[in-house]
Amino acid sequence: MNPDRYLEYYCSIVQELRRLPTETEWVEFKHNKVNAEEIGQYLSALSNSAALVGKIKAYLIWGIED
Numbered sequence: 001m002n003p004d005r006y007l008e009y010y011c012s013i014v015q016e017l018r019r020l021p022t023e024t025e026w027v028e029f030k031h032n033k034v035n036a037e038e039i040g041q042y043l044s045a046l047s048n049s050a051a052l053v054g055k056i057k058a059y060l061i062w063g064i065e066d
Contacts, residue, residue, distance in 0.1 A: 017059055025049035026058040033062065 017027050026049055033039055039060075046058035 013059070014061060014064075017061060018064065025053050026055045028060050029064040030060065030062050031064065 020027060023029060026046055028042060028046060030042075033042070042060055043058075046060055050056070050058035
């Protein structure tokens with residue numbers, strides 16, 4: 001896949017996630033998180049939550065406020 005296709009693919013995922021009415025067990029939006037330990041905890045929690053609800057992926061999106 002060429003770089004433009006990757007960009008298009010990821011932009012479409014972000015747009016789809018933004019259409020959700022609220023954050024979910026497997027989707028979190030953060031405006032400005034920089035603490036490495038907190039990021040690791042978020043990723044772990046999202047991953048576990050996604051598995052519990054039958055999702056194969058979880059998303060932590062930076063730069064978008066709730």
